[in-house]
Amino acid sequence: MNRRLSLTTVAMSTFAMVSLVACGSSGNSPAAGASSNPCAPSQGKVELTYWGFGLNAQKIVTAFNASHPNIHVTMKDVSVNTVQQMTNALKAGTAPDVGMIGYTDLPGFRLINGLKDISACPGIADTRAKLVPWTWQQITFGGGGVYGMPQDTGPMALYYRKDVFAKYGLTVPKTWAEYEAVGKRLQAADPAAHLTNFTAGHSYILLGLMWQNGARPFEYADNHLTIDLTGNKARQVADYWQRLVDERLVTTTVQPFTPAEFKGMNDGTLATMIGASWETGVLQANAPGASGKWAVAPLPQWDVAKPASANYGGSANVVFTDSKHPAEAAEFAAWIATSTEAQKQLIALGSVPPSTDALALPEMSAKPAYFGSEPIWQVFRDSSKAVDTSFQWAPNMTTVANGVGDAIAGTLKGSGTLQAGLETAQRKAVDDLKARGVDARGGGQ
Amino acid sequence: MIETSSATDAEDTLHRSRHGGERTAAVRPSLDRSVRPAAEQRPGKRRSWLIGLGFLLPFFVPFLLFYVGPVVYAAIQSTQVTERVGGIFGTTVTKFGGLTQYAAVLSSPDFWSSVGRVALLGVIQVPLMGALALLLALLLDSPRVRLGRFFRLAYFLPFAVPGVVAAIMWGSLLDPSTSPFYQAGLHVNFLGPSLVLPSIGNVAVWTYAGSNAIILLAALKSVPPQLFEAARLDGAGDLRIAWSIKIPLVRPAIVFTAILNMIGVLQLITEPMIFRTITSEVTSGYTPNMLAYNSASADQYQYAAALSVTLAVITFAASFGFLKILQRRADR
Numbered sequence: 001m002n003r004r005l006s007l008t009t010v011a012m013s014t015f016a017m018v019s020l021v022a023c024g025s026s027g028n029s030p031a032a033g034a035s036s037n038p039c040a041p042s043q044g045k046v047e048l049t050y051w052g053f054g055l056n057a058q059k060i061v062t063a064f065n066a067s068h069p070n071i072h073v074t075m076k077d078v079s080v081n082t083v084q085q086m087t088n089a090l091k092a093g094t095a096p097d098v099g100m101i102g103y104t105d106l107p108g109f110r111l112i113n114g115l116k117d118i119s120a121c122p123g124i125a126d127t128r129a130k131l132v133p134w135t136w137q138q139i140t141f142g143g144g145g146v147y148g149m150p151q152d153t154g155p156m157a158l159y160y161r162k163d164v165f166a167k168y169g170l171t172v173p174k175t176w177a178e179y180e181a182v183g184k185r186l187q188a189a190d191p192a193a194h195l196t197n198f199t200a201g202h203s204y205i206l207l208g209l210m211w212q213n214g215a216r217p218f219e220y221a222d223n224h225l226t227i228d229l230t231g232n233k234a235r236q237v238a239d240y241w242q243r244l245v246d247e248r249l250v251t252t253t254v255q256p257f258t259p260a261e262f263k264g265m266n267d268g269t270l271a272t273m274i275g276a277s278w279e280t281g282v283l284q285a286n287a288p289g290a291s292g293k294w295a296v297a298p299l300p301q302w303d304v305a306k307p308a309s310a311n312y313g314g315s316a317n318v319v320f321t322d323s324k325h326p327a328e329a330a331e332f333a334a335w336i337a338t339s340t341e342a343q344k345q346l347i348a349l350g351s352v353p354p355s356t357d358a359l360a361l362p363e364m365s366a367k368p369a370y371f372g373s374e375p376i377w378q379v380f381r382d383s384s385k386a387v388d389t390s391f392q393w394a395p396n397m398t399t400v401a402n403g404v405g406d407a408i409a410g411t412l413k414g415s416g417t418l419q420a421g422l423e424t425a426q427r428k429a430v431d432d433l434k435a436r437g438v439d440a441r442g443g444g445q
Numbered sequence: 446m447i448e449t450s451s452a453t454d455a456e457d458t459l460h461r462s463r464h465g466g467e468r469t470a471a472v473r474p475s476l477d478r479s480v481r482p483a484a485e486q487r488p489g490k491r492r493s494w495l496i497g498l499g500f501l502l503p504f505f506v507p508f509l510l511f512y513v514g515p516v517v518y519a520a521i522q523s524t525q526v527t528e529r530v531g532g533i534f535g536t537t538v539t540k541f542g543g544l545t546q547y548a549a550v551l552s553s554p555d556f557w558s559s560v561g562r563v564a565l566l567g568v569i570q571v572p573l574m575g576a577l578a579l580l581l582a583l584l585l586d587s588p589r590v591r592l593g594r595f596f597r598l599a600y601f602l603p604f605a606v607p608g609v610v611a612a613i614m615w616g617s618l619l620d621p622s623t624s625p626f627y628q629a630g631l632h633v634n635f636l637g638p639s640l641v642l643p644s645i646g647n648v649a650v651w652t653y654a655g656s657n658a659i660i661l662l663a664a665l666k667s668v669p670p671q672l673f674e675a676a677r678l679d680g681a682g683d684l685r686i687a688w689s690i691k692i693p694l695v696r697p698a699i700v701f702t703a704i705l706n707m708i709g710v711l712q713l714i715t716e717p718m719i720f721r722t723i724t725s726e727v728t729s730g731y732t733p734n735m736l737a738y739n740s741a742s743a744d745q746y747q748y749a750a751a752l753s754v755t756l757a758v759i760t761f762a763a764s765f766g767f768l769k770i771l772q773r774r775a776d777r
Contacts, residue, residue: 084742110534112744200725223532253621253634258723260622269622395533398743402729409725413638432745435549437529437537 039121041327046071048329049096051086052317053079056345057100063341064332071328073098083108083398086320090114095320097329100151102315103138104204107395109318110147111438116319117145121330124149127355130338134389135354139316141220142392147318149333151342152351154276154313155383156208156299159283162372163293164193164271172297176240179272179300183249186271196272197254197261198241199412203404204312205274206241210234211310211391213302217443218394227394227429228443229404229422236302238418245411245418252412262286265294274299276312277380278350284370292369296376298383309386314351352380359384399432400425523547523751546751555730556752560759562642563732567710570646575703577650578657583687585658586665597662600655608652612719615648620723636724645716645727653709657702664698665691700771704764711760714738733759 050061050073061075076096078085083105089095090112101109109115118124124146128136135150158179160172168189173179183195210217215233219226228234244250254260254270264270265287273279283294299309317333319326336342343351343358353359359381367373394400407421426442433440526542529535550556581600585593603611619635621627626635635644672694673686681689692699714734721727721735730736733756740749 081742087744108744113534113536200728201722220533225533252725253636255723255725258620259617260620260723263622396743398739399745402739402743405725406728406730409728412725432743435527435745435748437527438533 039326042325046325046328048073048098048325048332050075050098051078051096052100053077053082055349059345060336060342064335073332095322097323097325098317098332099320100315100317104393104397106316107393111395114321115147116321116323116326118319118326118330119146121327123334124330127334127338130355130357132354132384134387137389148316149337150316150354151336152314152346153354153384154278154311155352155380156276156310156312157379157383158297158299159273159275159279159294160297161268161271161293162295164268173300174304176300176302187249193269193271194251195249196270196274198245198250199252199255200405200409201256203401206404208310208312210237212299212308213237218392220392224439224441226441226443227426229426230419231443235419238422242411242418266290277352278313281350292372294371295374296371296379298379307386308388309383311387352384396429396432400429403428519750519753522747523754525747546747549748550751550755555736559730559733559736563711563713566642566646567707570710571703571706574650574654574706575699577654578661581658582661582665585662600658603652604656608715609719611648611652612716616723619644636726638726641724641726645720648716660702661695661698664695668694707763708760
């Protein structure tokens with residue numbers, strides 16, 4: 001049971017990473033065969049197909065079907081190779097009406113013309129007022145089109161072991177400099193303990209921390225795209241982690257979501273974890289022995305005067321291009337984004353809702369015993385508010401994330417600095433996009 | 446009725462023979478009995494051919510659909526390039542690009558380092574695995590072995606364990622923070638830069654050595670005992686018999702397993718993919734097949750196709766080269 005939970009969370013985390021795609025006005029997506037209303041409701045009872053994943057996905061579908069007598073949604077679980085399955089289905093013309101896609105992958109699906117613009121569908125324009133601003137940016141790419149509806153989000157925070165901090169007289173770090181100092185004191189007090197883990201599996205954490213620092217790795221202009229993983233703001237983050245690795249304050253052998261990490265979460269050798277809100281679920285499922293010992297604090301800051309945060313995880317529900325019932329498909333997607341029933345199921349898995357109404361649900365004031373009966377959701381709510389809204393993702397995040405992971409691997413091996421590795425990752429990402437016909441440029445050119 | 450038909454048949458035959466058929470006019474238009482079976486054979490022949498085809502179909506249809514088809518499709522894809530009109534999110538056009546993708550593959554340092562990695566692994570692993578499998582097979586073939594049937598099954602068992610399960614199990618055994626060896630004081634990081642490749646090779650040996658041994662054992666069982674009875678009477682020991690009689694006789698089977706292992710190493714993917722989740726050492730393009738897999742997941746189908754075709758060509762060349770070298774040695 002626990003294992004299944006953890007694997008699902010892994011799947012969620014792998015595929016559900018968040019972005020703020022604010023594409024420049026390059027999106028010329030002509031509604032093919034545009035009639036007077038490109039999104040008119042269908043007549044009679046409508047059957048929809050939905051590809052989703054996550055522990056409570058089927059419960060959400062069931063609740064929707066119960067409250068919408070004229071629409072019936074059938075779900076297929078696609079927790080494994082989600083992106084691959086959907087990409088292949090789009091190519092083969094067998095894609096479902098609605099699909100659940102991690103925010104990071106949205107631009108990629110738009111690149112292969114897989115997403116329907118649902119801005120003209122009934123009720124979609126009205127959802128804007130109900131959504132957290134940065135999630136609206138995610139699904140609109142900053143333009144006039146709407147390419148999905150947010151489902152869940154994963155604002156980041158610092159998880160720390162209260163017992164370990166008390167034992168060595170450490171205070172919760174408010175800045176990244178303090179965080180490093182905590183690592184040094186911890187290392188001196190107990191060589192077996194580590195500040196946290198940092199491995200090739202942490203590529204999206206690293207990108208998230210660049211986001212927090214205001215970096216702009218992926219910038220869309222009119223008809224071209226710039227990938228800059230090595231700009232000043234990104235570099236500040238890369239150099240910082242390079243230093244933590246060099247000073248041996250972090251363990252580099254403990255990969256995320258492995259038995260080794262769960263062991264570290266349990267026994268306190270990992271004193272802190274930088275993670276998203278859904279990490280609450282990972283901890284409870286895999287480190288039951290540490291109940292009452294973990295606490296949550298805001299991410300350390302570069303500038304305390306201007307608190308900033310980032311997001312790691314979360315997905316949107318999109319309507320695929322070939323859907324015969326875009327109005328009903330969009331209605332289903334919007335219902336998940338804004339309905340209390342659906343959002344309660346997602347909060348239970350550690351999501352922070354994308355809609356302001358759901359943020360006020362009593363579930364968001366819960367004080368889980370596992371986290372010392374503290375109101376931890378307040379931290380995540382504030383984190384969500386502090387997420388910079390202008391961050392964007394590239395349309396080839398698979399390649400980018402592989403490249404960033406390989407860059408970290410090279411650093412840990414000692415075969416070059418993280419900065420040099422990121423330069424290589426940037427070059428590969430640019431080449432990849434060029435090969436797919438996109439005018440991509442590297443930063444600093 | 447029959448007579449009429451056979452007469453017509455015979456006439457037919459005659460008719461054909463006049464027009465350059467192979468049969469001479471030896472077949473007279475008579476009711477010669479010898480003609481009749483021949484005449485009736487034709488529909489029968491067709492039927493037996495159809496029956497033969499019927500037996501082949503269950504193999505050939507899936508083979509064409511799921512093997513030849515994708516190979517041809519990949520070959521076609523590998524010669525195409527994508528162009529885009531109308532900005533970043535415009536529409537794409539697929540064009541014939543000749544060898545563009547191949548040029549990209551061959552000029553990619555990642556590709557060559559991944560090929561080098563599996564080649565290095567192969568050079569060490571294929572002989573090692575062959576020797577180990579042969580040793581196990583000879584031991585099982587020895588008349589002195591008790592519980593032969595049990596050991597046969599035990600050797601084969603790892604092959605039946607799914608690769609994913611095996612890799613997770615080995616991962617836990619090798620990961621420093623969960624490894625029992627590490628807890629016992631053996632402070633070696635099996636997943637570190639210097640040992641990760643041998644560790645992956647070790648999992649592969651554990652998986653396949655037993656199944657190779659079973660193939661070799663089958664070959665050994667078919668060696669006629671008379672061949673070494675004489676040797677035994679002349680005073681040859683087990684080792685001598687194994688070396689001078691058994692091994693030369695099962696050489697074809699040894700070559701066969703070696704080629705299988707070579708192909709397996711070049712196509713390595715399952716073990717490194719799982720190891721990637723537990724160690725940073727296994728990068729996204731660690732083996733050629735991982736490179737192709739990751740390119741395909743990143744929607745670079747054409748590049749992935751060119752990678753796969755190149756890998757197939759290298760695999761062919763290596764297998765046939767290996768065979769040629771062996772043949773030359775055998776001819777000497």
